[in-house]
Amino acid sequence: MISRAIRYGLGTAARRPRLALTLWVWNLAIAAVAAFPVWRWWSASFGNAPSTDSLLNRLDLTVLTDLAHYNRASVWSMARGSLTAAVFVALLTNSLLVGGVLEILLTDDSRTFMHRFFRGAGHFFWRFLRMLAMSLVAGLIVMGAVGAILGFILRPLSESTWEPGWVLAAVLQLVVVGLVVLWFYLALDYARIRVALDDSRRTLRAWAGALGFVCRRFVSTYAITVAIAALLFIVAAIYLGYSAAIPASTRATILLMLAVQQVFMIVRAGLRVAHLGAEVDYYRQVRAIARVGVAPAAAEPAPPPVGSTSEPPASGATQPGGNGSGEGQA
Secondary structure (H helix, E strand, O other): OHHHHHHHHHHHHHHOHHHHHHHHHHHHHHHHHHHHHHHHHHHHHHOOOHHHHHHHOOOOHHHHHHHHHHOOOOHHHHHHHHHHHHHHHHHHHHHHHHHHHHHHHHOOOOOOHHHHHHHHHHHHHHHHHHHHHHHHHHHHHHHHHHHHHHHHHHHHHHOOOOOOHHHHHHHHHHHHHHHHHHHHHHHHHHHHHHHHHHOOOOHHHHHHHHHHHHHHOHHHHHHHHHHHHHHHHHHHHHHHHHHHHOOOOOHHHHHHHHHHHHHHHHHHHHHHHHHHHHHHHHHHHHHHHHHHHHHHHHHOOOOOOOOOOOOOOOOOOOOOOOOOOOOOOO
């Protein structure tokens, strides 16, 4: 089931490249809006400063901090504001994008690609947004509780005289909290898939059921995610290797670096489509198995009660107390 779902997801992303391109264009637009004010400040402040030449070869935090400190503009406030706005818009439009992607994956009518994409984006937006809010609120509460419990349990280890103790405690806490975050992330995906398949409006029921679905199938759901994440890690390693091998110190290499970076972002968007496609196929497989297991039992007639005969029951007219004409019945 797992390998079939992964193959289906990768094949879906390869057969529908416009999905990856659509996600890439949208993410590029959000990043451009957020980065434009910072880029304008960067260009005005660093354009003619000889001390910034070292930034062409590597990220020099000392130079960057000094220049930001002596610049009159509130650089870090500007960067935080742009980043906060970008994250808010990304979260808000996430429901639109996932709705459009699922509409393309689950339907195959004669309408154009963009018509079907935005049909699903608008049709499922408010339901998907409510489930996103549920996941964020519940996830933050559970993460805080889990972090506090782990901190209390691991305190003797982190405060012990054993030198690597605090490192081990921090790693254990990070792993457990990461598993909890991934649980809510996957539950949100499967809840959206269930709502899109059934066109259901019971978002709370679908979301709660998805939490249980991921728990009951912990190995399978996490294995699909790990496999897609491993592919993303390989692509990221190739991109980082290229960045380290060819520094962007000239105009040509800077433009080439930008092109390579956008190729990486397109591949990342394609892997996101593959992940959703794999989850859709896996959820359908589980549903099909559940229906096959339930149908025969439902079709089997109930056994007759002990001591009963094959004769039909007597009618009201021939039963004791009947009058033959049906009169006097309640």
